[in-house]
Amino acid sequence: MNQNAHIIGAATAFGQPRLGVDLGPDALRYAGLTKMLKELGLSVTDKGNIKGNFEVEAERHNIKNDDNLLNYDAVKDFNTILAGAVDASVSNGAFPLILGGDHSLAIGSLAGISRHYENLGVIWYDAHGDLNDSRTSPSGNIHGMPLGISCGIGDADLVNLYDAGPKVKPENIVLIGMRDLDEGEKQYIHDNDILTFTMTDVKMMGIAEVMKQALDHLVEKCDGLHLSLDVDGLDPMETPGTGTPVDGGLSLSETQLAMSILNDSDRITSMDLVEVNPLLDDGNKTAGKAVEIAASLFGKKQL
Ligand SMILES: NC(=[NH2+])NCCC[C@H](N)C(=O)O
Numbered sequence: 001m002n003q004n005a006h007i008i009g010a011a012t013a014f015g016q017p018r019l020g021v022d023l024g025p026d027a028l029r030y031a032g033l034t035k036m037l038k039e040l041g042l043s044v045t046d047k048g049n050i051k052g053n054f055e056v057e058a059e060r061h062n063i064k065n066d067d068n069l070l071n072y073d074a075v076k077d078f079n080t081i082l083a084g085a086v087d088a089s090v091s092n093g094a095f096p097l098i099l100g101g102d103h104s105l106a107i108g109s110l111a112g113i114s115r116h117y118e119n120l121g122v123i124w125y126d127a128h129g130d131l132n133d134s135r136t137s138p139s140g141n142i143h144g145m146p147l148g149i150s151c152g153i154g155d156a157d158l159v160n161l162y163d164a165g166p167k168v169k170p171e172n173i174v175l176i177g178m179r180d181l182d183e184g185e186k187q188y189i190h191d192n193d194i195l196t197f198t199m200t201d202v203k204m205m206g207i208a209e210v211m212k213q214a215l216d217h218l219v220e221k222c223d224g225l226h227l228s229l230d231v232d233g234l235d236p237m238e239t240p241g242t243g244t245p246v247d248g249g250l251s252l253s254e255t256q257l258a259m260s261i262l263n264d265s266d267r268i269t270s271m272d273l274v275e276v277n278p279l280l281d282d283g284n285k286t287a288g289k290a291v292e293i294a295a296s297l298f299g300k301k302q303l
C-alpha cells in the first residue's frame with residue numbers, strides 16, 4: 001500500500017442534524033491516529049481541517065431546501081472544497097485518508113479521487129447504503145445519499161459536483177454490513193445488481209469470506225479501490241459515539257480481520273473514516289476504535 005498518507009480533516013456536520021460530528025477529525029487525532037501511522041512506518045502529512053465558518057454553520061444548520069434536502073448549499077460548498085483537497089493529494093502521489101465528519105463528505109472525496117481512475121472500486125462498510133435521493137430519503141439528511149449521488153442519482157448539482165457526471169459505477173461497488181436499508185435503497189440495489197453483504201450474510205459466511213468475495217468482485221476490473229468506512233457499520237456496543245447507531249453490527253475483531261485482508265490485498269488507494277461524533281461518545285472510545293481500524297488497514301499485525 002502507498003506509504004505516504006495525507007490526513008484530510010473533513011470537519012462537517014451539514015449532512016445530518018446533530019452537531020458534534022464536525023469534531024470527529026480532532027477526536028481521531030487525540031486518539032493517536034498520526035502517531036500510530038508513523039509507528040507503522042508511514043510518512044504522514046496532516047493537511048489540517050476543512051470546515052465551514054462556524055458562525056455561518058450555526059446559522060445555516062438545519063435549513064431545508066425546496067427538495068427537502070438539509071443544509072443543501074452548505075453541503076455543496078463544503079464538498080467542492082473537499083474534492084479539490086483530495087484531488088491535490090492524489091495528484092501528489094499520496095494516499096488520502098479523509099476523516100469525518102458525517103458521511104456526506106463522500107460526495108467530495110469520491111469526486112476528488114474519481115478523476116484519477118477509469119474504474120474506481122468502492123467498498124462501503126456501513127450499516128446503511130447511503131443510496132437515497134430526495135424522494136426516497138426518510139429524513140432529507142444528505143449523509144444518507146452520498147453513494148447514490150456518486151452513482152448519478154438525485155440532485156443534479158450534487159451529481160455534477162467538481163466534475164460533470166457520475167463518479168462511480170454500481171458494478172464497482174460492494175456494500176458490507178448492511179442492516180438498515182430504506183425501501184428505495186433496496187430497490188436501487190436490486191435494479192443495479194450491487195454486490196451486497198448484509199449483516200446476515202456476514203454472520204452466515206464469516207467476514208473473511210465476505211472480504212474475499214468483495215475483492216474478487218473488484219480487483220480485476222478496478223484501477224483504484226476506495227474504502228468508505230462508517231463507524232456505525234460496527235455494533236453500537238463497540239462504537240457508541242455516532243449519530244445513527246443500528247444494533248446487530250460488526251465487532252471490532254471482525255473489522256480488524258476485514259482490514260487486515262484489505263491490507264494483504266495491497267489494493268486500497270484511499271479511505272474515508274466517518275461519523276465519529278465525540279459529543280455522543282463515551283470518553284472518546286469510538287475514535288479509539290476507529291484508530292485501531294485504520295491501524296489494521298495500514299498493516300498493524302497481532303504477531
Ligand atoms: N451515513 C449515515 N450514517 N447515514 C444514515 C442514513 C439513515 C437513513 N437511511 C437516511 O437516509 O436518513
Ligand SMILES: [Mn+2]
Nearest residue numbers: 127128230232
Ligand atoms: Mn451509517
Ligand SMILES: [Mn+2]
Nearest residue numbers: 103126130230
Ligand atoms: Mn454512512
